Amino acid sequence: MKKLFGILILGLFLSGCATSGFNPFGSVQNPINNNRLAEIESTYGIALSAAVAYRNTRLCKKNEQASVTNICAYRSVILKLQAADRNVQTALKNARKFIRENPTLDAFSVISVAQQALGGFQAIQAEYGVR
Amino acid sequence: MDALAIINLIATVIKTAVDLTPAIIKTAEDAAPFAQAIYNSLIKGEKVTKEDLEALEARITELSNQLQKPLPPEED
Numbered sequence: 224m225k226k227l228f229g230i231l232i233l234g235l236f237l238s239g240c241a242t243s244g245f246n247p248f249g250s251v252q253n254p255i256n257n258n259r260l261a262e263i264e265s266t267y268g269i270a271l272s273a274a275v276a277y278r279n280t281r282l283c284k285k286n287e288q289a290s291v292t293n294i295c296a297y298r299s300v301i302l303k304l305q306a307a308d309r310n311v312q313t314a315l316k317n318a319r320k321f322i323r324e325n326p327t328l329d330a331f332s333v334i335s336v337a338q339q340a341l342g343g344f345q346a347i348q349a350e351y352g353v354r
Numbered sequence: 355m356d357a358l359a360i361i362n363l364i365a366t367v368i369k370t371a372v373d374l375t376p377a378i379i380k381t382a383e384d385a386a387p388f389a390q391a392i393y394n395s396l397i398k399g400e401k402v403t404k405e406d407l408e409a410l411e412a413r414i415t416e417l418s419n420q421l422q423k424p425l426p427p428e429e430d
Binding site: 258261262267268269271273278279282284285301304305308315319 | 382387417423
């Protein structure tokens with residue numbers, strides 16, 4: 224009975240707040256979003272730096288094999304990295320836009336999408352030894 | 355902690371080998387601001403500002419543009 228009474232009081236208080244325009248929970252910017260996004264962007268920046276170095280390496284000729292003593296970059300790997308980069312860029316743009324337009328909301332879902340896209344990029348790097 | 359030390363710290367965490375060939379030194383220079391940002395956020399626990407994010411975004415855009423440069427035609 225006491226619990227029900229407490230819930231009723233809380234409900235009355237909150238509905239009163241809604242009509243009066245006072246929000247007891249405030250409108251606080253979600254700092255976690257910025258930090259999470261910065262961590263993903265920074266991790267991506269490091270991966271991207273390695274990819275750019277790979278891109279700027281001499282291209283392997285047709286049928287040429289890259290090795291420790293014969294350093295060259297495979298065209299096919301660069302094309303894969305370029306495609307994966309476009310995915311990450313789209314996901315990051317969406318995450319940045321969401322956070323800018325919704326500073327108080329939790330951006331978990333858009334940040335997760337960006338994280339997954341980053342995972343895809345890093346998987347290509349790991350598969351082809353781009354570091 | 356200098357930029358190369360930060361790279362090594364991150365590399366240890368993500369288990370990536372780092373060695374000092376010229377291409378990797380250039381990579382380390384490009385990656386240093388990002389490693390610093392991770393260090394500030396994860397290790398020092400600093401709050402990231404809108405300006406910090408804009409700076410990261412600008413660097414990423416610059417690097418992405420370099421990666422996206424069209425490849426020359428394939429030689430036969």
